[in-house]
Amino acid sequence: MLTPTCARCQEPFEITEADQAYYVKRQVPLPKFCPKDRLKRRLAFRNERKLYARKCDASGKIIISNVRPDAPFPVYHTDEWQKQTHEVPQLEGFDFNKTFRQQFRELWLKTPRMHKATAGNEENSEYSNHCGNCRNCYFIFNSEEDQDCMYLKFGDKCSDCVDCHNIILSQLCYECVNVKNCYNLKFSDDCESSSDSAFLRNCRSVKNSMFCYGIDHQEYCLFNEKLSKEEYQKRIQEFRLDSYAGLETAKKRWEEFSAQWPKMRHIILNSENCSGESIYNSKNCSDCFTISNCEDCRYVLNSVDTKDSYDFFAYGMKTALMYECITIANCYDLKFCNYCMYSNSLEYCESCWSCEDCFGCVGLKKAKFCIFNKKYSEEEYKALIAKIKEHMIKTGEYGEFFPEEFSAFPYEDSLAQDYFPMGTEQKQVAMLEGILSVDQLPDLIAHAELNLSDQIFFCPVEQKPFKFQANEIKFYKKVGVALPRVSFEARYRRRNQLIPFPY
Template sequence: MQKSCTQCGSSFEITQSDLEFYDKISPVFNEKKHSIPAPTYCPDCRMKRRFTFRNFFNLYKRKSDLSGKDIISMYDKDSPFPVFDQHEWWGDKWNGIDYGKDIDFNQSFFEQLKELHNTVPHMGIMNTQSENTDYSNLCFQSRNCYLVFGSVLNEDCCYGHIVWQCRNCFDCLYTYRSEFCYECIDCVQCYNTLFSQSSENCNDSYFLVNCHGCRNCFGCVGMNNNEYCIFNEQISKEEYKSRVDYLLSHLKTIKSKLEELRSNEIVKNFHGYSCENVQGDYLYFSRNIVRSYDLKNCEDCKYCATCDSFKDCYDCNYSPPHAEVSYESITISGFHYLFCHRCLGNNSDILYCDDCHGCRNCFGCFGLKQKEYCILNKQYSKEQYEDLSSRLIDHMINTKEWGEFASITPFAYNETIAHQYFPLSQEQALKEGYRWKDKEDEIPQVEKIIPADRLPVSINDIPDDILNWAIKCEATQRPFRIVKQELEFYRKMKLPIPRFHPDERHKRRIALRNPRKLWERKCDKCGEGMETTYAPERPERVFCEKCYLNEVY
């Protein structure tokens, strides 16, 4: 059936399999199934609503409301709730149960949920099991990382987003199991690879696009298992070295030649492999996937993005491995989540919870650890929990809240990842009911500020005291600083100092990825219809998977 989105007005489809999924995940209390209704928002508006809960990149200096010490936080000093240092938050000096409140059946549930959220302490940043990684967020099991976000198992990395199991990687995006990489996007298991995209198992190379198993290659597109190639041409080892040294000082030549090669490139209709019956992009080792992006090891999922090892899930995002039978949630691990945010530690059967860890059978809770049978952070017996949960859902049905993700984000719209994927003007954001934050860069306490275009080209000419300067971004004029770890990396890799602010560099990397949007078009080889994230006006020749494999291999 077709529905009209109550947020944007667009038409979207609800299939019979969708209805079966909503029935499958519907919770049972007191032996009564409380059916999850079909969504009222279209898939994009649902994703945008969830993304307003995710502030990856904006960090603030403030004091812990527990100890008073200076901390780094994703929440600014004007936030209405207490904010603790993450180690204090995990400590035993407070207990989320102490903030429990009775259900008020004369008030909307989301209003009560927001009141709870504004009372319970929040973690300033969430860098679980990490060391010397204070200037990052949602960075797990990592050490010596700086401004790395949404990443796992990294060491000595800077300026990364969705970087997993990497070492000494700087300015990378969606990069995995790699070392000594710089400005790489969607690269896997690469070593000493720079300025590259959508490449795998490549070493000692520069400016690669869609290359696999290549070594000592420069400016190559769509090549497999090659060595000593420049712009897709085979040359000798000796000539390679001399030409690379010349090209690295003539970046405009590289850019124009790469654009020429890419305009004639043959590409598959989606990025990924080892998949069966999938629809979307950047999909790996997955099956039965619908309209999803950046998934690995997933099965029977729809409308998901950036998840690993998920099964039977709809509308889930930004999650570490392993979740099942879940819906409308962000950053989860465990079983049967409904409308939850940032709940890890193998929770199960929780609804409308936020920052709960190791919990079971909880409804509308915030900041609980290892609890069961709680509603709005108040402890109940199993029988009381079942009865009150059933009554609460009936109440939410009457207030038209049941089945909706709670729009109670603590962030302004332009602080969140939503603004990256669904950009709005300040006027539009306010009209849609979001807050907006006027951002001002803190004036750096430095000896001098130097325009980026006045920086020496060679790293050999950069003095040590650049660490005491600020650089004015060529594009935005925003000042930024170089940290010692970064300078050492540029010197080791013989790289120039960047001319753009870290936020601008991230923005430009994001723009190089295909959008999370599917177009209907025909295979440029066989003419069969297919869906792809390559827009019809793109210059590449786009093949269906069968034709691509026949052509390339």
């Protein structure tokens, strides 16, 4: 067991014998940062929710992107980037009189990047990110095959769902976290195969119930008490979820009733020799969070079907031998890489798709034996890589992920800001002309007109303006809940506190 001092926070951290064996196998030096600071550094390279209108530097059209308009590098709509009709910049050789980062920065600044992370079709869902094959969706993230949804994170094959995290195969759900195969479920978490209910936690196969914890295969239950259908329908009349005042009363009753139980049941299910939270069907995984079908991993988060990997965040999907990587899918043997897909044997690469044996490359597709985007023979490549690594070890660069200044996003736009807030944002405390107080919203959803979407309201939590979408108001009417009094961002942050995270 080694206990070095973290180069960033100056706190000691552990490197076990198993860790050391892994680093030897992957032929990398021991890490200089502790696990927490390594994760913080990687998360600075992922922007999920901050979207901007900006110009596509290929077509000149206005697009919705997670890259700010003032980014120092060109940005192409993903469709334009995938065509690869543009000339990809390259550097002519490696200058051993300069550091790797100095040279990589030069390439990084002039290489086109995709406008956001999109996989598959995006039908009427331009205000989404890290999504695939979604239709008629707005502000959903890390989701796939969803339809008519808004404000989701980790949605999979859902329809007509709003304000949910970790939701699978569900319909007409609102303000739910960690639910699967549910219908018309509201204000619930950790539930499966349940319907026409509200304020449930840790329930399975429950119907027509409210304010219940830990019940299975039940119907017409209120505060965990089994009732007749008639008595249940009579007693729930006092809980008016379609009224803001009534909804707040119901939330308070639920908070009081549920206080005797844990807020979430963090699961390690069908797994062997694992530590962390929300682990499914995995083996030999330690300090891992929200993973499934993983094996022999450590410090892995938000990943599926990943093996033999350390310090990895999203996505996995038939991935193995990842080290210090983020936003990777269908890859094998990657080190220190960001947003690469369908690739093998890459190091220090960004935005490379279907590539193999590349080092220090940006924005390549179907390339092999490249350094700084320049093509070499296999023999030249292997010989030069050995010299470059030796040089980087001398300069102290090899073995560490990119520093934050190489992120395409400012820190405040990144996922790191969610979990490791840096500083405080300037709060807008004064009401501007034309911005309405949420106190002016109608109490009953029946009284909410669709033209409310033309108004701008002031979020008392975020201290910023926000708007309702017309389809959002239609949804609240459909499921019979009052309009929320805070912005999407405030609602997101509240739900995100229920998601397992190591720090």
